[in-house]
Amino acid sequence: MSFLQIFLAIFLPPLAVAMEKGLTSAFWINLILTCLFFIPGVIHAFYVLTK
Known part of the structure; x- marks a missing residue:
C-alpha cells in the first residue's frame, strides 16, 4: 500500500476504493458506509x- 492509498483511505475512502477496484460493488458499499x-x-x- 502506498502513501497515497493510505491518505485517500483516511480522508476520501470511496476514492481510494475506486482507484483500487474500479466502480464495483465494493465502491458502492464504501460510498454508502461513508455517507452514513x-x-x-x-x-x-x-x-x-x-x-
Missing part, C-alpha cells in the same frame, strides 16, 4: 485495500 457513518467507510476502505 464515516469511520466504517474508512475501515472498509482499509479492508478492501489490504485484501
Whole structure:
C-alpha cells in the first residue's frame, strides 16, 4: 500500500476504493458506509485495500 492509498483511505475512502477496484460493488458499499457513518467507510476502505 502506498502513501497515497493510505491518505485517500483516511480522508476520501470511496476514492481510494475506486482507484483500487474500479466502480464495483465494493465502491458502492464504501460510498454508502461513508455517507452514513464515516469511520466504517474508512475501515472498509482499509479492508478492501489490504485484501
